[in-house]
Amino acid sequence: MRAVLLCSGLATRMRGRIKPLVKVGGREILYRTITLLRTHGIDEFVIVVNRKNKEAIEEFLQRIGVNYRLVVNDSPERGNGYSLYLARNHVSGRFVLAMGDHVFGEDFVREALKGEGLVCDGEPRYVSLDEATKVVVEDGRVRDIGKHLKDFCCVDTGFFVLDDSIFDHAEELVREREAVELSEIVKRAGLKIHRVDGRLWMDVDTPDDVRRAEKALFSLAVKGEDGFISKHINRKISTRISRMLVNRISPNHATLLSFLVGVISSLSVLVSIPLAGLIYQLSSILDGVDGEIARVAMKTLKIGGWVDSILDRVVDFLFLSILAYATLRTPQEFFVAMLAIFGSFMVSYVAEKYRADFGESIYRKIRVRVPGKRDERVFLVMVFCLLYPYLPTVYLFALLALITFGRVGEMVVKAARKN
């Protein structure tokens, strides 16, 4: 299946930049759309450009190595309906049409491709209703469409699943008048609508829109398996940091950064335990950044996540063992510390071994309610370090051992019962 992407608009509010090539979350808007469509088997792209941006867009397409045909609209002032019309000889049968300057989310594209016609959103979350193109629907088809309608039920997302009969209506309109907007063709064709509500799609017109799109992308890049502290504290901070860094550093550098901060926190134990606890919690926050940047900037590499997890284990071990070394004295105390370190390992080991053996996350099917995920453990350690020296460290280790073994025990029992 092919997709037609309209990139012939004349950007007026983006300081002369070519909108489809504006970077949002570390990647050009056009890169994002093409990549998402490719994951759904769409591998040929018809890109309609104007004379001004032709060269830059062609160079970009060659750089990313995609199968494309370029169609030049020499009269962009004739409207985006005319741009679609120009693509008529390059597609046949079913095809996708999308605006080249819109940012679409992963979930949006997946749902949009399940239907046909104009994809509409009944609960737009990321665009202001003032700016949106409203759609009045009758019997599942477009009756009216425009910016200033009342009694509309949903708005135009700039994404369509069409077939080539649309060109008959386009041709009629192109013959009738000079400027033809897409919405006029849609209305004339009485296109079916396909509702995809509340997912991410955004018209990116201004630098402010870029920031809002990035914020949305980062909020969607958070993993569903987060623990309590991660969900309510760490992610709120890490996504802000990620947004600042996404155009500046790679996921690998972010991994290295959080690892180094972790090592520094461990060594800080020898200087000041409260300070070390704070830095340890900071490293736990930074630990989310690499994954967030990778997901938003579409740079996810499995090996990156793999190395990151291994480095997490190293940091946890370093922190706890140096804390034990610096504060404990008797073999009994060390035995408790060893139990705690062992327990915190087992939480990860049991989960990974389960995923390796059964091909699914132990957290997805077996809702574990006993606390003891890494974010929670690190936070607990920080709180303790801040209270130190009022409490002996061995209490911390005893508590850690208790919660981690509780968690491991629950995981094992539930897994055994399930299988």
Add this chain to the structure above:
Amino acid sequence: MRAVLLCSGLATRMRGRIKPLVKVGGREILYRTITLLRTHGIDEFVIVVNRKNKEAIEEFLQRIGVNYRLVVNDSPERGNGYSLYLARNHVSGRFVLAMGDHVFGEDFVREALKGEGLVCDGEPRYVSLDEATKVVVEDGRVRDIGKHLKDFCCVDTGFFVLDDSIFDHAEELVREREAVELSEIVKRAGLKIHRVDGRLWMDVDTPDDVRRAEKALFSLAVKGEDGFISKHINRKISTRISRMLVNRISPNHATLLSFLVGVISSLSVLVSIPLAGLIYQLSSILDGVDGEIARVAMKTLKIGGWVDSILDRVVDFLFLSILAYATLRTPQEFFVAMLAIFGSFMVSYVAEKYRADFGESIYRKIRVRVPGKRDERVFLVMVFCLLYPYLPTVYLFALLALITFGRVGEMVVKAARKN
């Protein structure tokens, strides 16, 4: 596809037991063949029995819940060719024919099903040539077949992939004479041969054959990923123990047994370190038994392997931490011990995390030559414990930390390079 299994033979050397129902490696011969064929999509079985064993075999088939049709041969003395002939109305097109009293290995069945005709073995490893039925081949077809041939190139395995045209030849022979052996039909039909060399198939005629078949099954049940000590010491002992226990205990009980021996070894540290080391090594040997029994007795459950791995981690931790507790005194020494315990964990964690993320064993693609697998670590610990008290325990921990971190480092570097 269907399979015809011939169970109408009159066992003479098995003390009156019904041969297809004799247990080999914890499972009836017939169960083994049916189960292996089922994993290859064969799900209907035509079982030819005699009047004497009919009831017992039917009860067995109902118990294991298989889709079967029973054909009774009231004249078993007319030979196994006649038994095949009786099955003629129950199969059409391609079908499998196998002797009901033969033990077939997993690899044998997989390879056998890839060809057609009489499956022959040019390098029989598990049967004596004196007893075997020899085959003389010309142009890929059977020219002669019998026990006393010379110039044969391979032997009859008792496994066939046929089509229903075989019944024409069978019918001719059944009309011509009273007793018809399968080999006569094979010769008359000039059957194609399909070579599967050196894999496990065995005619089980005597109690001694049962023992030899079990030995073969256990030697094949050893995993390819074993470390040096496991391969050269542990498996040689564990497979013997497994053979003794396979008809007596379940894999789960074997898991529990090795875990308990491991716990006992850990606690023994407080009594006698050399003794504890020996028991620890014993638990490492016993650790292989559950998997071997499960594989040979076709009782493999993923959750069994999962729990077993988790218990291994617990035993390793208990042994090392109690050893540290009993022998170390200074924080520095404990730090080294913690490093060692952490390292031995990371070996398992890194490997499992890799398998979870990449769906393949890190050992298969990346040949790791640095020692430090569990069998090797346990053996090293035992050797040290026997030498104790001539060497301070901290040396053991330093060595353990070194080999395990070397191993982890090599795994990580190679994995990162590969991906």
